[in-house]
Amino acid sequence: xxxxxxVKASTYDEMSREAAxxxxxxxxxxxxxxxxxxxxxxxxxxxxxxxxxxxEADLDLSEVTTFNLDEYVGLDEDNDxxxxxxxxxNLFSKIDVPKENIHxxxxxxxxxxxxxxxxxxxxxxxGIDIQVLGIGRNGHIAFNEPGTSFDxxxxxxxxxxxxxxDNARFFEKKEDVPTEALSMGLATIMKAKKIILLISGANKQxxxxxxxxxxxxxxxxxxxxxxxxxxxxxxxxxxRGE
Ligand code: PGA
Numbered sequence: 001x002x003x004x005x006x007v008k009a010s011t012y013d014e015m016s017r018e019a020a021x022x023x024x025x026x027x028x029x030x031x032x033x034x035x036x037x038x039x040x041x042x043x044x045x046x047x048x049x050x051x052x053x054x055x056e057a058d059l060d061l062s063e064v065t066t067f068n069l070d071e072y073v074g075l076d077e078d079n080d081x082x083x084x085x086x087x088x089x090n091l092f093s094k095i096d097v098p099k100e101n102i103h104x105x106x107x108x109x110x111x112x113x114x115x116x117x118x119x120x121x122x123x124x125x126x127g128i129d130i131q132v133l134g135i136g137r138n139g140h141i142a143f144n145e146p147g148t149s150f151d152x153x154x155x156x157x158x159x160x161x162x163x164x165x166d167n168a169r170f171f172e173k174k175e176d177v178p179t180e181a182l183s184m185g186l187a188t189i190m191k192a193k194k195i196i197l198l199i200s201g202a203n204k205q206x207x208x209x210x211x212x213x214x215x216x217x218x219x220x221x222x223x224x225x226x227x228x229x230x231x232x233x234x235x236x237x238x239x240r241g242e
């Protein structure tokens with residue numbers, strides 16, 4: 001097991017600021033940084049802090065490229081539950097990354113096979129410098145549910161009931177939650193040079209403990225990160241059960 005670094009923040013806000021600082025420092029050091037980005041409740045505070053830091057420093061992002069982890073199948077970018085919409089609202093409307101440098105899987109592509117292949121190829125071409133990850137209660141990362149092959153590349157996935165239930169809070173009713181998504185695979189995520197994993201809240205304590213225990217198994221997708229040389233785990237005290 002590779003030893004990862006754990007940044008032990010006390011509050012969600014502190015965790016968010018620490019994570020934002022790591023990304024901000026990378027952006028400052030390398031003008032053409034390639035960012036891997038995540039959606040969900042967890043990174044919202046980080047995006048807020050990061051956009052403030054970028055704007056206060058008037059940082060030039062004209063050479064920055066981004067790739068998002070995943071998108072629901074069947075939701076177009078104008079749907080307010082799509083991850084396109086989430087990213088625009090939480091980050092891209094606040095900072096100046098050129099539109100053509102922003103990459104998010106197209107969940108309404110006519111040819112899904114082509115969409116996922118081209119996405120993977122583009123990631124191979126550009127290379128991701130720093131990838132942000134959240135985690136599901138079942139240990140999923142992106143939409144890679146338990147049992148997903150460690151060799152998986154960008155692919156179409158069926159969501160588990162647990163994930164559909166967790167995500168139902170964003171929709172009017174559970175039946176509205178899409179049952180399929182497109183997602184970077186676990187092998188795709190492992191290609192990133194550096195990974196920051198954010199775990200916040202008491203409902204994620206079990207997932208955090210499972211990861212920290214160090215057991216590596218395809219039943220726990222996040223555990224693949226133990227095979228990565230550069231992982232920073234950021235937690236708040238609730239996620240650590242303190
Ligand atoms: P959350 O989702 O940040 O909304 O809890 C994280 C995830 O399921 O990956």
